[in-house]
Amino acid sequence: MCLGLPGKVTEVFEDRGTTMAVVDFGGASKQVCCAYLPEVEVGQYALVHAGFALTVLDEKAALETLELLRSLGTVADELGGPELGGPELGGGPGEVGA
Amino acid sequence: MKYLDEFADPEVALRLVEQIRARATRSWTVMEVCGGQTHSLVRNGIDQLLDGAVEFVHGPGCPVCVTPLETIDRALALASRPEITLCSFGDMLRVPGSHEDLFAVRARGGDVRVVYSPLDALRVAEAEPEREVVFFAVGFETTAPANAMAVVRARALGVENFSMLVSHVLVPPAMAAVLSSPTRRVAGFLAAGHVCTVMGTRQYDALVEQFHVPVVVAGFEALDLLDATLRVVEQLEAGEARLDNAYTRAVDRAGNERAQRVLAEVFEVCDRTWRGIGDIPASGWRLSGAFRDYDAELRFDVGEVRVDEAPDCRAGEVLQGLVKPDSCACFATTCTPRTPLGATMVSSEGACAAYYRYRRSGVATGARAHG
Numbered sequence: 245m246c247l248g249l250p251g252k253v254t255e256v257f258e259d260r261g262t263t264m265a266v267v268d269f270g271g272a273s274k275q276v277c278c279a280y281l282p283e284v285e286v287g288q289y290a291l292v293h294a295g296f297a298l299t300v301l302d303e304k305a306a307l308e309t310l311e312l313l314r315s316l317g318t319v320a321d322e323l324g325g326p327e328l329g330g331p332e333l334g335g336g337p338g339e340v341g342a
Numbered sequence: 343m344k345y346l347d348e349f350a351d352p353e354v355a356l357r358l359v360e361q362i363r364a365r366a367t368r369s370w371t372v373m374e375v376c377g378g379q380t381h382s383l384v385r386n387g388i389d390q391l392l393d394g395a396v397e398f399v400h401g402p403g404c405p406v407c408v409t410p411l412e413t414i415d416r417a418l419a420l421a422s423r424p425e426i427t428l429c430s431f432g433d434m435l436r437v438p439g440s441h442e443d444l445f446a447v448r449a450r451g452g453d454v455r456v457v458y459s460p461l462d463a464l465r466v467a468e469a470e471p472e473r474e475v476v477f478f479a480v481g482f483e484t485t486a487p488a489n490a491m492a493v494v495r496a497r498a499l500g501v502e503n504f505s506m507l508v509s510h511v512l513v514p515p516a517m518a519a520v521l522s523s524p525t526r527r528v529a530g531f532l533a534a535g536h537v538c539t540v541m542g543t544r545q546y547d548a549l550v551e552q553f554h555v556p557v558v559v560a561g562f563e564a565l566d567l568l569d570a571t572l573r574v575v576e577q578l579e580a581g582e583a584r585l586d587n588a589y590t591r592a593v594d595r596a597g598n599e600r601a602q603r604v605l606a607e608v609f610e611v612c613d614r615t616w617r618g619i620g621d622i623p624a625s626g627w628r629l630s631g632a633f634r635d636y637d638a639e640l641r642f643d644v645g646e647v648r649v650d651e652a653p654d655c656r657a658g659e660v661l662q663g664l665v666k667p668d669s670c671a672c673f674a675t676t677c678t679p680r681t682p683l684g685a686t687m688v689s690s691e692g693a694c695a696a697y698y699r700y701r702r703s704g705v706a707t708g709a710r711a712h713g
């Protein structure tokens with residue numbers, strides 16, 4: 245029950261004074277209450293808990309985080325190891341025995 | 343949503359594992375608070391990949407697991423009454439009460455219905471005015487806004503045959519209890535990300551200050567968890583204790599202030615008994631005075647319930663991070679998801695269920711994208 249699901253907002257409408265949305269969770273569509281997120285727009289990804297949209301996922305923040313994580317460990321090894329000789333990503337640190 | 347899958351990229355995950363192993367000069371004990379995070383860690387084998395650098399202890403963040411036995415027994419008693427329709431989130435149906443579960447009550451003819459949202463329960467009440475509809479309102483801060491709105495709507499629509507059996511629990515007091523324990527081992531936290539969508543990351547300020555402990559808000563994918571773990575280890579190695587947010591795509595400092603306003607109106611803080619753990623002061627929400635007429639416990643007298651926990655179950659120790667599920671003698675023998683002795687074997691967020699699913703044969707899985 246506690247796990248929020250992200251889904252894409254495909255429709256926003258009013259029902260008896262409350263903002264509602266149709267949200268697509270990877271194929272399955274559900275009606276979701278947007279009383280706590282009335283500013284939500286079609287095309288955004290919302291995080292939904294127990295039938296309520298609570299927040300919009302920030303695509304820019306997601307891409308920035310990914311960018312940062314991908315760059316970790318692929319640049320020169322700050323810990324004194326040999327420098328990576330060019331674009332040998334993936335074959336490098338990732339394979340060092342765990 | 344393409345970039346969501348990318349947060350499970352195994353190649354980047356392994357590089358992060360290396361980073362963490364390189365930074366850690368000793369094995370740090372880190373608690374992931376949320377049961378959904380426990381599942382992701384175990385499913386991806388992250389705990390095994392970091393063995394020796396980080397020991398994860400699994401926290402109490404599973405609402406199904408910590409809902410007090412007494413409350414389960416109350417729900418069972420309510421569901422057994424002929425005039426009542428008990429609506430519940432699906433994962434509460436198999437939670438063992440003292441003598442049976444909601445499935446058994448339903449098999450005996452009790453009217454127990456699974457709903458996805460409390461608003462569905464309200465709809466049942468509207469459609470069937472001759473029934474008394476009780477919604478079993480459990481969960482952490484994540485489900486509370488939905489449950490609060492159900493009574494607000496019930497009042498606005500004048501639905502009188504609707505009430506709630508409320509047993510909400512709050513995450514920060516449980517973390518404080520873990521830190522206050524004389525057997526405390528936890529050096530840092532991966533904090534539950536989705537709780538912050540409601541309450542904001544600022545709800546952890548006091549904890550960091552009082553206990554001088556690193557708290558990093560984390561998401562649920564492999565990269566989210568590894569990123570947050572790296573940040574915790576970096577703080578621990580530097581002797582620092584800060585609040586940090588590794589889940590910026592979903593949470594911010596303030597949280598959902600609209601939801602917070604409604605929560606403050608509908609609920610009030612109360613002491614709460616956590617199943618397996620015990621009493622934690624100011625760790626729950628109950629209906630406030632203004633909404634007490636929607637309290638099913640006051641509306642229907644279910645009398646005294648005498649609770650009776652399975653004697654061999656070690657769920658309490660599991661929930662406090664004192665033992666791992668597979669050290670329990672009942673694990674995968676007398677206790678399985680189909681025949682659970684404790685609530686931690688039931689839910690998709692319980693630690694025993696996670697170990698049963700991914701760790702029964704002791705196979706190391708390695709980091710992989712999706713289980």
Ligand code: SF4
Nearest residue numbers: 655656657670677684
């Ligand atoms: S394996 Fe079963 S009996 Fe053992 S602690 Fe977990 S829930 Fe309780």
